[in-house]
Amino acid sequence: MVKVVKFGGSSLASAEQFQKVGAIIRADEARKYVVPSAPGKRNAKDTKVTDMLYECYSIAEAGKEFAGKLGKIKDRYDSIIKGLDLELSLDEEFKKIAANFKEHAGVDYAASRGEYLNGIIMANYLGYDFIDAAEVIFFDENGTFLADKTNEVLKKRLEDSECAVIPGFYGAKESGEVHTFSRGGSDITGSIVARAVRATIYENWTDVSGFLVSDPRIIDNPAVIHTITYKELRELSYMGAGVLHEDAIFPVRKEGIPINIRNTNAPQDPGTMIVESTCHQPEYTITGIAGLRDFVAVNVDKDMMNSEV
Numbered sequence: 518m519v520k521v522v523k524f525g526g527s528s529l530a531s532a533e534q535f536q537k538v539g540a541i542i543r544a545d546e547a548r549k550y551v552v553p554s555a556p557g558k559r560n561a562k563d564t565k566v567t568d569m570l571y572e573c574y575s576i577a578e579a580g581k582e583f584a585g586k587l588g589k590i591k592d593r594y595d596s597i598i599k600g601l602d603l604e605l606s607l608d609e610e611f612k613k614i615a616a617n618f619k620e621h622a623g624v625d626y627a628a629s630r631g632e633y634l635n636g637i638i639m640a641n642y643l644g645y646d647f648i649d650a651a652e653v654i655f656f657d658e659n660g661t662f663l664a665d666k667t668n669e670v671l672k673k674r675l676e677d678s679e680c681a682v683i684p685g686f687y688g689a690k691e692s693g694e695v696h697t698f699s700r701g702g703s704d705i706t707g708s709i710v711a712r713a714v715r716a717t718i719y720e721n722w723t724d725v726s727g728f729l730v731s732d733p734r735i736i737d738n739p740a741v742i743h744t745i746t747y748k749e750l751r752e753l754s755y756m757g758a759g760v761l762h763e764d765a766i767f768p769v770r771k772e773g774i775p776i777n778i779r780n781t782n783a784p785q786d787p788g789t790m791i792v793e794s795t796c797h798q799p800e801y802t803i804t805g806i807a808g809l810r811d812f813v814a815v816n817v818d819k820d821m822m823n824s825e826v
Contacts, residue, residue: 518547518717523685523707526557526565527724528781529635532600539642541722541784550675550714552685552707553639555631556593566593566631567700574627577618587615594634605641607634626695629687632703636684646681648674650706654688656696662688664709664768671713683710704762708776712768719769719776721761726780727789728753730805742805744790753807766791 524538542548556566573586591611598605614630633649640647653671655663667688675681685703690696698705704721711719728750729739745753747770750761761778769776776791 519549519714520545520547520718520720521550521552521707521711521714521716522548522720522722523552523703524554524781525723526554528722529553530557530559532597534781535597535601535642537781541781542643549680550710551639551643551645551682552703552710553632553635553682554685554703555635566590567628570627570631574618574624578621583618587611594638597638601642603641605638610634623694625687625697628697629695632684632686636682640682643682646678648678648681648683650684650687651689651695654706654709656688656690658690658692660696667709668713671710675714701762704765708765708768711774712772715772716774719774720779721776722779722781724780724782726783726786727778728805742789743787744792745804746792746794749804750791753805
C-alpha cells in the first residue's frame with residue numbers, strides 16, 4: 518500500500534502544527550510521499566506566507582527596499598525550525614531569493630518559495646528525500662500543464678525514492694522558468710504525485726473533517742458527507758465549496774485512486790472519501806448544498822445530445 522499525503526497551509530503554519538503532521542505521517546508507514554503547502558495563518562489576525570511573498574516581491578519589482586519584508590518571512594521559517602529543534606539553516610536559500618527578487622525573477626517564482634522552503638523543512642524533519650517540484654512538474658511556454666511529460670518524469674524520479682517530499686503549487690516551464698497553478702494548487706500537485714506512484718489512496722489533510730452538507734457559516738453544525746462521488750464533488754466545488762481544488766480530481770480519477778479529505782487537528786475523524794461511484798444506499802437524498810450569490814446555472818438536456826454539435 519502506498520499513500521500520498523498533502524497538507525494545507527493551516528496544517529503547517531507553526532512548529533506545533535508540523536509536529537501534528539509528523540505524528541500523522543509516522544503513524545502509517547504507507548504514507549511515503551508528502552506534498553506540503555506554504556505556512557498559513559497561525560491565528561485570525563495572521564498573514565499567510567504566500568501573501569507575504571506576493572507583497573514582498575511587489576516592493577522589489579517597484580525597485581524599493583524589500584529586505585525588511587523578506588526578513589519577516591525568514592523569521593516565520595526560523596521559528597518553525599527552532600520549534601522543531603532542527604539543525605537546519607535557510608540563510609543561503611534566502612540569499613538566493615533576495616538575488617532573484619532583485620533580478621525580477623517573476624511573481625510565480627516569488628509565490629512558489631513558500632512551498633519550496635516548507636518542503637525543505639518537512640524533508641529535513643521527516644528524514645525524507647527532497648524533490649524540487651520545478652524538476653518534475655512541467656508546463657509549456659503558454660503555461661499549459663504537460664500531464665504526460667510530468668507523469669513520465671515524476672514516475673521515474675520517484676521509483677528511485679522510497680520516501681519523498683515534493684512541494685505543492687508550482688512546477689516549471691520548459692525554459693526553466695517557475696510557473697504556478699492557481700491558488701490552492703497544492704491539491705493538484707498531490708493528485709499528480711498520486712497518479713505517478715499509482716497510490717492506493719490520496720489523503721488531503723486540511724483543517725476540517727471532510728466535506729460538509731452545507732456552509733458552516735450559514736448552517737450550524739452541518740453533517741459531514743462520509744462518501745461522495747467525483748461528479749458530486751465537481752458540482753459542489755464549482756458552486757463554491759472550497760475544501761478541495763476542483764482540478765485536483767482529474768489525475769486521480771483517471772487512475773481510479775480515491776481521495777480522502779482528513780482533518781490534521783482531528784486525525785481520528787474518518788473524513789470524506791471521494792470515489793468514482795458507489796453502490797451504497799445514500800444516507801441522505803441530497804448530498805450537499807452550495808451556491809454563489811448572483812449566479813444561476815442552466816442545464817440543457819436532450820436525448821441523443823452527445824451526437825450533435
